[in-house]
Amino acid sequence: MKAQFEKISYKQSSLHAFTYKNTDFDAPFHFHPEYELTYIIKGKGIRYVGNNIQKFEEGDFVLLGPNLPHCWKNTHEFKGTVKSIVLQWNDDLLGKDWFEKDEFNNIKLLLKKASKGILFNKKYSKKIERKLTKIINKPPLEKLLCFLLLLEELYTLDDIEILTSVGFSANLNLKANYRIDTVFDYVKDNYNKKIKLEEASSLVSMSNEAFCRFFKKSLNKSFFTFINEYKINLASKMLIETNKQVSQIAYDCGYESLPFFYRQFQKFMNCSPLAFRKTYLKADL
Known part of the structure; x- marks a missing residue:
């Protein structure tokens, strides 16, 4: 039976960063308490975020807030291996209430928008694959520092799309x-x-x-x-x-x-x- 609640294992790291590669995006419509940043390297199909349904393809770049139901599903027309870069982290990334500090105010505002799901413009997302790959391959401390700088950069982008409607509430049990x-x-x-x-x-x-x-x-x-x-x-x-x-x-x-x-x-x-x-x-x- 497919799991509906995804338990993410952090081991001893504050940031869970990895490359996903498979014959299909096989995760069900699921949720978890972590934030998630997903970049599609290979794959085409339909993306579900809350009550939003859209096509996705290479370069799809999305930021999701905690407990926001989501999944990517390949359509039958797509043939080949799928691949994505995924970053996941919790509210206590830098300790309790870390984004209440002045230096993280912009990141706080970005993550607030993420509660409804954010789709970044493809003109920007095409430039991001190399940055994300570097983050994954860096030592733990450098990885965390580069990740925070990435979030700060994402805050400055004004060409974004909020995915779920105003009235949507992620209340699925x-x-x-x-x-x-x-x-x-x-x-x-x-x-x-x-x-x-x-x-x-x-x-x-x-x-x-x-x-x-x-x-x-x-x-x-x-x-x-x-x-x-x-x-x-x-x-x-x-x-x-x-x-x-x-x-x-x-x-x-x-x-x-x-x-x-x-x-x-x-x-x-x-x-x-x-x-x-x-x-x-x-x-x-």
Whole structure:
């Protein structure tokens, strides 16, 4: 059974810094009391942070606060090894209330924003891989000092995106978190066909009505909104990376009605599928 609460072992270090490499990002939708800074070196798919769902690719650079549910999930289209750099630390990194000191005020403000999740602009994130690699490979004291300077630098960046909505509250307990992860895996494995509410609710042993209330309370969006958001994210990826016709992409993402697909795409992407594809083709010129 997949763990829903992640226990991070620090051994004797204040900062847990490592490179993750695997055939897949296999962690479930999980949470832990530590802050986390994650940089994606290789991999493409969907990133979940609280009630935020977005595509991710190489260069994705995110700072998360304590107990903020999250995971990265590869889409089926991505083939190959995934790789990321991860830094994790607790509130008592330098002792109790360390960021209340004047010299750490900027870091304190940065970490406060991290409670909602921060996505850094890719123009900056492309420059960060070398810095993060150096931090991982340095002796303990140098590692800590370089890390603090990195946090100070991140505070100065104004081109950031706050990931979760204002009303989101990360109040998932272990049982609820297991249910959400089960549903995520179900949608990931069945996005290319019609997903039935009855099947999803039965996976977590709930009635349809109870499941809908639970899902809306957990992610601040309905189950069917989540499904369409997931499918449209995949469709937008296919529009950029393949030459498939729009109708074929709609079918591949499980849409039986092309007009409904167009309405959903307009809803989530604020443009038509063809306009979306043309915009990205122009950007690559």
